Amino acid sequence: MLAARVRPVLRVSPGSAVQCARRALSDIPTPKVHPAPGPPVNVLIVGAGNINFGSDEGPWNHSQRLEAKLGARLRVVGLVDPAAERAAGVLASKAATLAAPAYADTVVYPSVQAATAALASSPPDLVVLGSPPAFRGTTDKSKGFNAEEQLTDAFPAAALFVEKPVATGPVEEAQKVADLLESRKGSLVSVGYMLRYSAAVQKMKEIIRENNLTVMMTSARYVMAYEHSSKPAWWNKSIDCGPIVEQATHFVDLSRYFGGEVDLSSILAHSIEWYEKPGQLSKMAVDESQIPEDDRIPRFTSATWKYESGAIGHLEHGVALQGTEFSTELAVCEWAQCRGVCLCLADSHPQSPTGTSSS
Ligand SMILES: NC(=O)c1ccc[n+]([C@@H]2O[C@H](COP(=O)([O-])OP(=O)(O)OC[C@H]3O[C@@H](n4cnc5c(N)ncnc54)[C@H](O)[C@@H]3O)[C@@H](O)[C@H]2O)c1
Known part of the structure; x- marks a missing residue:
């Protein structure tokens, strides 16, 4: 996707x-994107960095691809990033584009924990997890970096897109996260091996x-x-x-x-x-x-x-x-x-x- x-x-x-x-x-085929009509799609984006919002580093830019795929259906309900200024910056850039309506109601959250608490009663349809692996990819709750677990508990039905690498900790930890992702049988899970x-x-x-x-x-x-x-x-x-x-x-x-x-x-x-x-x-x-x-x-x-x-x-x-x-x-x-x-x-x-x- x-x-x-x-x-x-x-x-x-x-x-x-x-x-x-x-x-x-x-x-x-040459890839062609035509947004199909349908209901709004609520998306929570984790990480306001290069992979989600583009840079001169490369062609990747998930938010832009979501805009192209979903058109007017896209509603970015939340953006998680502890760097509030960076998050505000990318949202300000979006406000100047044709995709502005998709970001009109986006709330910036400092952590996955804050986002899951705030969105508990209106879960997103899709979560794009694009923070660096040092801040996810673990089941260790001590620092709040067990993002996959928190997102699974709060939004079991949401589709989950996880950036690579899934983890950079010990292999056993990576395996636990992989098992958790495998266990999400009711919803789509994809990893960023595009x-x-x-x-x-x-x-x-x-x-x-x-x-x-x-x-x-x-x-x-x-x-x-x-x-x-x-x-x-x-x-x-x-x-x-x-x-x-x-x-x-x-x-x-x-x-x-x-x-x-x-x-x-x-x-x-x-x-x-x-x-x-x-x-x-x-x-x-x-x-x-x-x-x-x-x-x-x-x-x-x-x-x-x-x-x-x-x-x-x-x-x-x-x-x-x-x-x-x-x-x-x-x-x-x-x-x-x-x-x-x-x-x-x-x-x-x-x-x-x-x-x-x-x-
Ligand atoms: N699939 C690909 O081709 C591809 C390409 C580039 C990057 N990536 C992956 O995307 C991920 C992010 O890379 P990037 O280039 O966007 O990094 P980046 O440094 O540009 O941005 C990361 C952002 O995440 C934020 N962040 C830090 N801790 C966070 C937390 N706990 N919760 C939410 N946000 C947090 C940072 O403040 C920063 O704004 C990495 O895993 C990287 O490997 C994948």
């Missing part, structure tokens, strides 16, 4: 299935399905342009967990989407660290000397694994490019009787009009 406006390139090579696959590529919904990825799935192909190998390469990545937390492993959890997670997710579950004991990885010669970056937007040495992120990571199916997987992630263009590619190689096919998804992260794409 909140699929990002990505226009990746899909290449297919070689094999006798290719001809039918090539013809099929012309079927990839590439799954892209038309090109769906076409790859269709080609595999229709040609009865078996995945042999996935190979994902995601090299980011880091120059405009200006949030100190992003460069600090102890806060955002580093670029594999924060960014390559999209390609790890796609790898699993095609390859299935991974034999975790098979994973091998190497990294270039910040202190190594090939790890020197000359255009960082943050002062890395302010980040404790042990918390600084790796520059390049290469990992391989076996899928439970016996297929193999490979991931490379790099914090390496200057300028604004990312270099990304996901190759999926398959076989069917008497033929092999390699599908290649390239340029999955287009630039925003004003800057780069990042996480």
Whole structure:
């Protein structure tokens, strides 16, 4: 539903299935959005930051996509952010747009707790949880960051969209949150792995399905342009967990989407660290000397694994490019009787009009 406006390139090579696959590529639809008529949709947005309201970081902007999807039906009933000024700022910007009516009655809340209390008698239809994972993704109630639990208890019937990464705490905590989300059987839950919904990825799935192909190998390469990545937390492993959890997670997710579950004991990885010669970056937007040495992120990571199916997987992630263009590619190689096919998804992260794409 909140699929990002990505226009990746899909290449297919070689094999006798290719001809039918090539013809099929012309079927990839260009995303078109026409708001359908219907009753108002009440939405609670958590987080007044880049993912929900856009930035020069990338093309993501959930509020804008909701506006496009729902048109006059959209009613943003609440915006949760402890940074009241930032929340007021994004609402002021909305007041100057055609979508202003959707935000006319938006109340700013300082916490999820305050929002759930205030909206108890008129629950939203949809909650978009786009705060940083350090402030959610836990069942620990002590700091009030058990957002998923609070939202589930207060609004069990609301659809819930949770940004990635689901959690950055201990794995056991992440699993508890995942179990909680799984348990919400009565309502839709979705996590912000938007590439799954892209038309090109769906076409790859269709080609595999229709040609009865078996995945042999996935190979994902995601090299980011880091120059405009200006949030100190992003460069600090102890806060955002580093670029594999924060960014390559999209390609790890796609790898699993095609390859299935991974034999975790098979994973091998190497990294270039910040202190190594090939790890020197000359255009960082943050002062890395302010980040404790042990918390600084790796520059390049290469990992391989076996899928439970016996297929193999490979991931490379790099914090390496200057300028604004990312270099990304996901190759999926398959076989069917008497033929092999390699599908290649390239340029999955287009630039925003004003800057780069990042996480
Ligand atoms: N799916 C994607 O492609 C994609 C892209 C960008 C970001 N993200 C994810 O979105 C999330 C937010 O990232 P961002 O770029 O918007 O960050 P951001 O720093 O731009 O904004 C985060 C906002 O959340 C607010 N906040 C802090 N604590 C809060 C709390 N307890 N409750 C509510 N709001 C709180 C902050 O004040 C800030 O305004 C992260 O998990 C990030 O990984 C996903």
